[in-house]
Amino acid sequence: MTTTFELPRTETPPEPKKTGSFTIIAWSGDLDKIWPTLILATTAAASGRPTSIFFTFWGLFALVRNDRGITGTSWMQKMLAFMNRGGIANVKLSKMHFAGMGKAMMMSLAKKYNVASPQELLELAQDAGVRLIPCQMTMDMMGLKREDLIAGIEEPVGAATVIALAEGDTTLFI
Template sequence: MTMIAPTPETVVTPAETFIPPMASPAPEPAAGMPVDAKGLVIVAWSSEYDRIMPTLILASTAAASGIPTKVFITFWGLLPFVKDEHRITGEGWMQKMLSLMQRPGIHHLKMSKMNFAGMGPWMIGKLSDEHHVAKPAELLEAALAMGVEFIPCQMTMDMFGLTHDEMIDGLGEPAGAATVIELMTRPGTASLFI
């Protein structure tokens, strides 16, 4: 019987691969920090609490990391950026009814699940207080202060009958899909649809 010498255990470490830096589209540093960050683009499509939270958290953190950050707000995603005092928006009865059914404003977000006629958001509000989690309004303020650019979708603004004056201050110029596609496809840009 031949003894087969056990093969010494080898730990295979993958060789570190060098990734050449991508051409940067000369971003304007959002937080004024010396970084070679490329960019983050988020398409925010929802007015729901549990989607707005990650949008605002990621956007403000990216901007705080010196990464130029843009959030394209479209469809229901426009509603949290309507000033809170505007209860009913739009011109025609259909636009008005939409805002009645889906109250605009950062303080009136519903949950995507377990809304339970407001019980869900109330409980989440309580829990976030207990755990010192920032409120959507605070996160929005932080995101704006850090230089996140929120770009409203012109087409849905028109469809909902939302005017520039009804939207909160500090938003970027309304734009369309081609603008977002151009931003998203810039080399080195990460994009998210939330």
């Protein structure tokens, strides 16, 4: 049996409501926050909105290459990278991580229900033209170099660029 859903009846297609820019400041490096950030960003781009994500503080570690290992030059930066391994594949749950067991279960649920992983979404975001922008100050402080970060991202910038991006229609801090 076929059910037909009611469509809005208009003579001409309605004008697009909002096509202004969509900016997310990705501060958290938690899997359960980076994930919705990437879901919203890919969907905003798919909806025709110029979309940017500014990766700062813990969030910047999601842009580190998965194979990068220990980053930084000083012992403190290296210790930090050891405790907080960079790479989208290495992000942790904010709760119930249980040394990786919780995350493994979450990823297995995602696979079972055909939910795209953060890694896939990051690639889809790049493909859809989402601007991925690293924070210069975080890079300096955490000892992350341009070659530690994935390819296809923008040049590192500072807060003033983010304030300019935030003149757009939607700005989220996640």
